[in-house]
């Protein structure tokens with residue numbers, strides 16, 4: 001069977017599962033869960049794998065679900081990833097009214113496309129024609145949020161790293177995958193579109209605790225040390241650093257206050273912030289991080305208070321992979337037209353696909369079919385065909401390109417690929433960040 005016939009069969013099989021795939025995307029949307037808490041979502045994925053004869057492993061890095069499709073002959077394993085987690089957005093019409101969780105980053109579509117691609121490859125019988133395996137991998141905790149909660153998980157020994165893919169790497173669940181792809185939702189692109197060829201910022205996360213001295217805020221403020229004022233100075237100091245950041249380093253520094261004092265009539269003595277320091281390269285992130293540490297320490301010094309700074313490994317910048325991207329983009333072009341493809345360039349957000357891109361050919365592209373801005377209440381699926389079905393087809397077609405004819409193409413890509421880090425080097429790099 002030639003490649004075009006295999007692709008036709010896979011796409012027909014995905015079309016015949018169209019209702020199931022779209023229903024899955026909606027079900028996940030309507031049951032959003034934050035990272036490392038995606039228990040219902042994971043159970044839904046495991047159930048649908050079982051219903052379609054795809055054996056899977058569960059509870060990988062707490063909630064990951066890995067479905068395996070075996071080819072007719074031995075060869076490399078291609079990962080098709082889908083992220084399980086949501087964000088918090090109480091105003092989203094599809095938010096969980098109890099927890100405030102909502103899929104405002106479109107990860108529900110990733111799960112539908114990851115599982116949908118697997119269903120198409122399996123039920124079409126095309127896997128028997130291919131050399132290698134496919135891992136349809138629903139992965140936990142891409143959004144690096146709820147840091148206090150995750151540090152608690154760390155203290156309990158349930159995780160070491162706060163992001164899902166780093167945990168999967170650490171635990172060996174990525175060891176059998178040689179290359180991977182993921183289709184993320186694009187912002188404000190209601191119609192057919194593919195954004196590809198991007199790099200992204202990496203970041204470190206920081207937990208800051210400003211320590212002052214409590215006192216009666218009305219009677220004796222002069223006897224206190226106001227930790228909220230230290231924080232205010234720290235933010236001014238950080239803002240004063242911004243003109244020193246080079247445009248080409250695409251630095252982003254942003255923070256939230258997670259504790260601002262307890263009672264208004266007591267001088268605040270314990271004020272806390274979470275921050276990200278993002279940049280285009282590890283060196284640029286380290287340089288900006290040193291400046292931020294100085295800004296924080298200077299603020300504490302000015303008011304004779306103290307500051308505790310905890311810097312945590314976030315994500316590495318994403319390297320632009322070209323070979324698998326080219327195949328995936330070509331398959332999108334066949335489905336939606338070449339004129340719907342755009343090169344994305346560098347984005348100043350971050351993803352832990354950046355970490356994987358240091359270890360293996362890792363492709364992340366963005367599909368249209370969504371309205372509203374990412375991480376806002378307005379975000380949602382505008383076009384179910386484009387959001388759920390087209391990416392499933394394009395990824396399944398790319399598996400055909402990679403693993404047909406004794407996996408010639410996949411093997412050539414792997415022979416040419418020079419990983420930026422080995423797994424031990426990667427883990428050491430994360431563990432060095434303090």
Ligand SMILES: [Zn+2]
Pocket residue numbers: 105106107142184
């Ligand atoms: Zn996302």
Ligand SMILES: [Zn+2]
Pocket residue numbers: 105143374375
């Ligand atoms: Zn996001």
